[in-house]
Every structure is written in C-alpha cells, then in structure tokens.
Amino acid sequence: DTGVSQDPRHKITKxxxxxxxxCDPISEHNRLYWYRQTLGQGPEFLTYFQNEAQxxxxxxxxxxxxxxxxxxxxxxxxxxxxEQGDSAMYLCASSGRQGYGYTFGSxxxxxVV
Amino acid sequence: xxxxxxxxQFLSIQEGENLTVYCNSSSVFSSLQWxxxxxxxxxxxxxxxxxxxxxxxxxxxxFQFGDARKDSSLHITxxxxxxxxxxxxxxxxxxxxKLTFGGGTRVLVKP
Numbered sequence: 216d217t218g219v220s221q222d223p224r225h226k227i228t229k230x231x232x233x234x235x236x237x238c239d240p241i242s243e244h245n246r247l248y249w250y251r252q253t254l255g256q257g258p259e260f261l262t263y264f265q266n267e268a269q270x271x272x273x274x275x276x277x278x279x280x281x282x283x284x285x286x287x288x289x290x291x292x293x294x295x296x297x298e299q300g301d302s303a304m305y306l307c308a309s310s311g312r313q314g315y316g317y318t319f320g321s322x323x324x325x326x327v328v
Numbered sequence: 329x330x331x332x333x334x335x336x337q338f339l340s341i342q343e344g345e346n347l348t349v350y351c352n353s354s355s356v357f358s359s360l361q362w363x364x365x366x367x368x369x370x371x372x373x374x375x376x377x378x379x380x381x382x383x384x385x386x387x388x389x390x391f392q393f394g395d396a397r398k399d400s401s402l403h404i405t406x407x408x409x410x411x412x413x414x415x416x417x418x419x420x421x422x423x424x425x426k427l428t429f430g431g432g433t434r435v436l437v438k439p
Contacts, residue, residue: 257416257429306370319370
C-alpha cells in the first residue's frame with residue numbers, strides 16, 4: 216500500500232465552476248477525513264466518514280460542499296459554484312483505529328481565479 | 329469548540345541551536361499528536377502522546393504531554409537544516425473522532 220492518494224494535486228478553476236477531488240485511503244483504514252488548509256494556518260476539519268457513513272460535518276462545510284464515500288473505500292469532495300475564498304489546500308487523511316495512526320495524503324491545491 | 333494555540337508562530341535559528349515549540353489549550357484532550365509538514369505536502373505524524381506527564385523521545389526530538397493533558401511541548405536539540413518545516417500539534421477529544429489542529433509553528437534552521 217502506497218499510503219493515502221489524492222487526485223489531482225493541483226487544480227485551477229474559474230469562479231463559479233464546479234470541482235471534484237478524489238481521495239483513496241489506505242485500504243484497511245475504515246475512517247476517512249477531509250481537512251482544508253489555507254496558507255500559514257493549520258488544517259481545519261471539514262468532514263469525517265466511518266466506512267460509508269458520513270458521521271460529522273463542520274459548519275465550514277457550506278451547502279456548496281458535498282462529500283461522499285459510496286462504498287466505504289475512496290471518497291470524493293465536490294465544491295459547487297466555487298468562490299475565491301475556496302482557494303486552499305484540501306487534505307484527506309485516513310485512520311484504522313479511533314485516535315491513532317492518521318495518515319495524510321499530499322493534498323489537492325485549489326486555486327480559484 | 330476545542331482550540332489549540334501554538335507558540336511561537338515562527339522561529340528562525342542557526343544550525344546546532346536548540347528550540348522549543350509550545351501547544352496550549354483550555355480543553356483536555358485524550359491524546360495529542362505532533363506533525364511536521366513540508367511545503368506542498370501533507371502533514372507527517374511524528375508522535376502521539378496519551379498519558380498526562382508522558383515524555384517521548386525521537387532521536388533529537390523530545391515531546392512532552394502536560395500533566396492535565398491540556399498542553400504539550402516539542403523540544404529539538406542541536407537543530408539541523410533538515411528540521412526546517414511547519415510543526416503542527418493536533419488534539420483528539422474524548423469522542424476520538426477527529427483531530428483539532430493548532431495554527432502551526434514555522435521553523436527555519438539556517439546552516
């Protein structure tokens with residue numbers, strides 16, 4: 216297993232367009248997390264899945280954001296009608312056991328122009 | 329909301345010097361983790377501390393968890409340019425379902 220994979224690594228989009236990011240976690244991990252990180256800040260929690268169930272969503276996750284993990288394996292994060300304020304690094308992480316062993320992907324850097 | 333504050337925000341030192349980064353909160357965490365992040369990459373886990381008062385050493389890095397499990401510190405001895413990066417602390421609450429990160433400390437070790 217090569218760790219957590221995120222695709223694409225970079226995305227430049229025009230304001231108002233929709234974008235979708237993919238995360239492939241470590242195969243035996245049942246927990247998957249999405250975070251957002253802006254320049255010079257620590258990551259902020261967006262949402263969390265256990266298997267295919269989305270168990271928690273941050274208030275940061277406006278109705279333009281949606282995340283899915285349909286078969287309990289990979290996950291997608293979609294942002295509709297992107298705004299310049301959505302420009303950030305979107306990080307995915309997975310863990311196999313509550314409270315331990317978080318592994319992060321390299322992130323998707325989104326730039327909205 | 330559980331918040332973690334890191335200090336300092338930025339630290340620039342010469343190779344061979346020691347440094348300490350602090351992570352403080354008014355909340356109790358069941359465990360606390362330290363990560364290092366390079367530009368354009370995701371955070372990489374360095375250590376997890378679980379027990380109040382716990383001290384863990386990883387080569388030249390020493391991590392301490394406060395007795396009350398509200399704060400932590402990271403001490404680097406004889407820093408090297410390879411230690412340059414963004415150091416992040418992250419707490420796990422009682423529910424154990426997500427990490428709450430501090431704002432990070434950017435460390436620059438000059439040769």
